[in-house]
Amino acid sequence: MEENFRSTGHILDASNAIIAQDQSRIPKTLYTRKGAGQPVEVLQFSYMSEEADAIAAEIGRRAASGCAWHDIAVIYRQNRLSRAIEEALIQARVPYEIG
Numbered sequence: 001m002e003e004n005f006r007s008t009g010h011i012l013d014a015s016n017a018i019i020a021q022d023q024s025r026i027p028k029t030l031y032t033r034k035g036a037g038q039p040v041e042v043l044q045f046s047y048m049s050e051e052a053d054a055i056a057a058e059i060g061r062r063a064a065s066g067c068a069w070h071d072i073a074v075i076y077r078q079n080r081l082s083r084a085i086e087e088a089l090i091q092a093r094v095p096y097e098i099g
Contacts, residue, residue, distance in 0.1 A: 002028050002029060002030055003030075003031055003033070004030050004031065004032045005032070005034075006034075007030075007032055007034070007037075008032060008034050008035060008036060008038070009031075009034070009035060009036040010036055010038065010039050011037060011040060011073070011075075012030045012031060014040045014042075014075075015030055015075070016029055016030055018077065048080070048081055048084040049084055051084070052081070052085045052087065053088050055085055055088060055089075056085075056088040056089050057092065059074075059092075059094050060092055060094055069095055082098070086098070
């Protein structure tokens with residue numbers, strides 16, 4: 001299935017660009033009918049812990065300014081980042097789901 005019912009166009013454009021780099025993957029293009037949505041932000045860090053702490057802090061900042069928890073998503077490229085991010089979210093008391 002190539003249609004995505006949850007994500008916006010900007011998120012799927014970013015996802016498609018990442019997926020396209022995997023030469024072993026069957027080509028497909030994800031699409032949505034939800035519109036463009038907000039632009040995707042890309043940040044770069046030197047250390048996993050620095051990245052995880054920044055993610056948790058940014059999520060907390062956005063939630064404090066009125067953004068709903070369910071409107072925030074983190075997409076990471078390497079599975080090894082998941083534990084560091086999860087620990088930072090726990091420490092910052094940010095509610096999360098892994099999906």
